Amino acid sequence: MASKLAIEDLEAGYGAVRVLHGVSISVEDGESVVLLGSNGNGKSTLLKCVMGIVPPSAGKIHFERDGERIDLAGKSPQEIVGLGIALVPEGRRLFPMLSVEENLLLGAYRSAARAKLAENLEFVLEVFPALRERRRQLAGSMSGGEQQMVAVARALMSEPRILLVDEPSVGLAPILVNRMIAKIKELKERRNLTVLMAEQNFNQAIKIADRGYIIVHGEIAFEGRSAAELRGNDMVKRYYLGI
């Protein structure tokens, strides 16, 4: 059941604007890796490349599953989801006119997830009890924090081996960010998930990081092999902790 993601020398952009300049990162089985960086440094673009939403102009993205090495280049988002990679997108992107339950059921669209639908639905409703009471409510009518819960729960419904999370803290009150990060940590431990999370809120992200990367202007500026190394780094201190 080993899953691994390896990104090598990735370059990507939008039209004439180059966003990523030779980024190499890896995520090993069972790890949670954080990608730190402020707005506009390429975190989301990197995750979009992995999901096949933005085509890379150079570089390689490989997904290893039980010893099988799969090249993700040229694959569509739905094919990549089908391999067992799920993204909680920036801005959540729920189906606003569908109920919470319909959103969650759509999460289990891929065939491997349908088989475990009942079990996974019970699991996410147990982790997010607030959603159980709001199953019939339209997703678009919920608060930002609740929508973020639905987005994470929906991604889990697809039975992913690797979960990518794009800026879960955006638009949430600090106390909700706290709770959300704690939930992602809980999910990771209970499900033995492999997580790659892009985040600009260093103090929150560090809580679930086994290790991480700092991305500045589309390049990896620092690789921290442990949470302690990330905390101790000068640049982190300067830019994120203000010490």
Place this chain on the structure above:
Amino acid sequence: MFSADLLANAVVAGILLGGFYAAVAIGLAIVFGQLDIVNIAHPAFIIVGAYIAYILNSRFGFDPVLVGLLAAPAFFVVGALIYRVYFLAFERTGQESLSGLAFFFGVMFIIEVVLILIYGVDYRLVQADYIGQSWRIGFVDFPFRMLVPFAVATALTAVIYTFMSHTFMGRAIQAVAQDRLALQLMGADPVRIKQWAFGLGIATAAIAGSLLIVIGPVEPSVGRLYIGRAFAIVVLGGMGSISGMFIAALILGIVESMVSTFAGPSWSPAVAFGLLALTLALRPAGLFGRR
């Protein structure tokens, strides 16, 4: 002029007519309501369905409604192919709003002209034992040529409603216009989903067409009378809500029937556009709209 039996007959006739309108509008509730594709040619496909029922009925004596049900899978395939063309020519390049409308306008004219070239402009009708019979309860008439379409349309609505709310494909069809990328992130292919939905919408036209020709004689251009009605029903029902569409169809049927009884039949075509204008002015989301 006004009397209880006239009123009761007008209401019952309206409900039966409204049920048939649901069969006319349900394909558009999927294609226009869910996918946002302005398929103005939908009533033309209904006329094709009516002619297929006519041909097989007059040649082999098949029951027209049975022909409609059997033709539905073929219509599904045709619909899926037409969506393919529409997607490749317009949607992929982002030109669907105006060019797409012109495309379906063209499809409508081609269907009409082909039917006229082959069968002329004469009215065609079908034979079946139940056409011409009726029940009479008290002073209210239940003609079978209206009752059968009502029953079939109600069953069709129930089947589509169940499909939309209880299957993965149905839920994906509801989601595809809301956020295409998010649907891809669920592992679904949006083009395939839309192709399915469009095929399903056209498949209902085969059934609606057979009901149309059971109700009365059909000639190639009568489809035009249903364009305004079908779009008015979908908007009044709340764009894509199947249950809302059914209620809206009944409302249109009842109001049309009352207007035609008490103000004269020549007023009834104005009802649909009147309802459409009122809906857009007072409640743009429709009666049961989620948006």
